[in-house]
Amino acid sequence: MTRLRAIRAENVRQSKTSRSDFALDTIVLGDCLEVLAGVPDESVDLTVFSPPYDGIREYTGGWQLDYAALADQLLRVTKDGGIAAVVIGDGTKNFAKSLTTFRWAVDWVDRAGWRLFECCVYGRHGNPGAWWSQRFRVDHEYILLFLKGARPRRFNKEPLMVNSKHAGKIYSGTDRLTNGGFKKIEPKAVNSKKCRGTIWNYATSNTEGNRLKLQHPATFPDQLAEDLILCFSEPGDVVLDPMVGSGTTAVMAYRHERRYLGIEISSEYHGIGTKRLAEERDRKRGMLL
Numbered sequence: 001m002t003r004l005r006a007i008r009a010e011n012v013r014q015s016k017t018s019r020s021d022f023a024l025d026t027i028v029l030g031d032c033l034e035v036l037a038g039v040p041d042e043s044v045d046l047t048v049f050s051p052p053y054d055g056i057r058e059y060t061g062g063w064q065l066d067y068a069a070l071a072d073q074l075l076r077v078t079k080d081g082g083i084a085a086v087v088i089g090d091g092t093k094n095f096a097k098s099l100t101t102f103r104w105a106v107d108w109v110d111r112a113g114w115r116l117f118e119c120c121v122y123g124r125h126g127n128p129g130a131w132w133s134q135r136f137r138v139d140h141e142y143i144l145l146f147l148k149g150a151r152p153r154r155f156n157k158e159p160l161m162v163n164s165k166h167a168g169k170i171y172s173g174t175d176r177l178t179n180g181g182f183k184k185i186e187p188k189a190v191n192s193k194k195c196r197g198t199i200w201n202y203a204t205s206n207t208e209g210n211r212l213k214l215q216h217p218a219t220f221p222d223q224l225a226e227d228l229i230l231c232f233s234e235p236g237d238v239v240l241d242p243m244v245g246s247g248t249t250a251v252m253a254y255r256h257e258r259r260y261l262g263i264e265i266s267s268e269y270h271g272i273g274t275k276r277l278a279e280e281r282d283r284k285r286g287m288l289l
Ligand SMILES: C[S@@+](CC[C@H](N)C(=O)[O-])C[C@H]1O[C@@H](n2cnc3c(N)ncnc32)[C@H](O)[C@@H]1O
Pocket: 030, 031, 032, 033, 049, 050, 051, 052, 059, 061, 063, 064, 065, 216, 218, 219, 220, 221, 242, 243, 244, 245, 246, 247, 248, 249, 263, 264, 265, 266, 269
């Protein structure tokens, strides 16, 4: 065993003995690896988060994180069939991509023991960069969907259905078979909705008009977190975001009656997330009155 592996194994072993201060429905100020050490085994249904990657944004910290140790801790706290959704991309330096996303995927699967359920593309609408003359304007990130165990414990595609472009029109012709042959299709009307594919498009958070959220430099859209929560969890389930930033995952989990745990290392961002949750509580109360 390498020294680094031995340290990680020791961290996981030690963390199993000190889990008395685990609380839900809150954003904890602290380092995610330290806080996760207090989270019991197999207690989380879904994790949604976006890590800082490749120095693309300047945060108020400059922290280093052991991403392999994070993979181990998240696997430990996740229930069988649970999902960890990682929203991540690759920086570009000297005309080459960093491959950070791909390194994460290979490490989490080959070493840590997660399985890659799907790799979706998050199409970012309204992304700047049109002025670059020698490279493309990068308008995507990835949503790596890691699965613990044999199959997802939750999978509800219904809320993620998209409108069919040709709804109501009569569809006929031929389908291509896997052996290359053709099969004639009986004419039928195209449904108004169809199953979501693996490219998920959202306008960037800048267009959401949430000034409080925009005080954080690198947020993902509310709807991205919402879609993941609706698909991979049910009311009452526990949703975790170990790097919750402005609180997006926690707010969406709370909105949809999930239990939540957010962790954030920066007191400034922790303050933003906590305020957003208070606003969401007021909004919900207002709806009940
Ligand atoms: C990309 S942002 C997440 C933004 C979030 N998804 C949102 O919509 O607001 C990454 C966050 O990770 C936090 N962070 C970095 N290292 C951390 C650590 N070791 N533990 C907890 N949070 C950390 C940063 O402060 C930053 O707020």
